Amino acid sequence: MKLDEAAILNEVKIRDASNSETIIEKTQSEETDGQTGLVPIFASKWKPDGGLVFPRKIPSKAARSELLRFVSERNEGYLDSVAICWDSLNPPELFNGDSYHDFCLRFEDEMIEFLSQKLLEPHLLGIEEVEIIPRRSGSSHLGRRIIRLMVDLRICLRRFAFYHSVTLEQRKTWQRWMTRTRIVDEHLKELFTDGLETPDGGRFTGKGFRSTWQEGVVACASAMTRAVDIPESEADSADVIAPMIR
Structure with a gap:
């Protein structure tokens, strides 16, 4: 996609105005400010308290494979994004309980930042202001979809940890x-x-x-x-x- 100077300047302007706020933070602040009629997303802020104890270290390739399998089953549209974010963090070959937990937290932050930045790309500019469904802006709709995605990913990764914590x-x-x-x-x-x-x-x-x-x-x-x-x-x-x- 070839961009002209006006499109580049417009992207810069929007990124400067975004105030480094992720799509999830923006969605949550909008709903707190008074947008009503939306079903609450339960466990949206849930995160595992800490790492589990693994009897033996687990290969990061196995964790990646299970995560991609789960995403393919439930959220196939995010498959590329999940793979890119996982690989960009350069995971170690083997995880213990604590290193796996820390990596999962980093992966979640990377996913949220990646998806938030993706919406600011020139070919997607303006989608946040579009009314996707009646009385639901693109920003709110996509933000809630991403929140649900992150809940699914947290559960998937934690379930994988529990499976490998069994002695x-x-x-x-x-x-x-x-x-x-x-x-x-x-x-x-x-x-x-x-x-x-x-x-x-x-x-x-x-x-x-x-x-x-x-x-x-x-x-x-x-x-x-x-x-x-x-x-x-x-x-x-x-x-x-x-x-x-x-």
């Missing part, structure tokens, strides 16, 4: 618990289909069963604090599981 001993525990629940599951099925002889000569078959072999349930249950594992004086602080009644 071998934790996986063994989960496998042992799932084996137990599978045995219980098979017994319930047998009880439901074949029944159990009762003292009066009848058969009890129960009222049905629910499969309990779920990795997610096992993983969450194994993270709970059991009363038998803590001093009796602290038993009140143990986690409690209550039945769900429909």
Whole structure:
């Protein structure tokens, strides 16, 4: 795209007037100043508190590959931007928990700055003032889209960190618990289909069963604090599981 002097001067003028404010900061300030009728974007300001502990260092290529896979699935239009920002930060070959967390924060800042600057390029000038949908300026609409994108990217990167923070001993525990629940599951099925002889000569078959072999349930249950594992004086602080009644 060939630019004339007027277009270049116009870009310089707009960049000078932007006051170094990112598109997200601009959107949030506009909504704070009184723009109503917009659904709040929950967790828009959420960030992980700190790094996790990895049993072994993880390759940065694996993290990059998972991030691009996720973006391809949910936000394919940003694929090039994500790849450019990731590579521009020159990530190390291997991450530990803290270095991965610090890199993710830098990556987020780089993404926000990159997308904010992209909207100031000559071929996109003016889009911020266009009414994209009724009563929604281009700046507000794109800003909210970018906020949602950043929430998705934070969750994706944090999920990747949690996956690699799982130790071998934790996986063994989960496998042992799932084996137990599978045995219980098979017994319930047998009880439901074949029944159990009762003292009066009848058969009890129960009222049905629910499969309990779920990795997610096992993983969450194994993270709970059991009363038998803590001093009796602290038993009140143990986690409690209550039945769900429909």
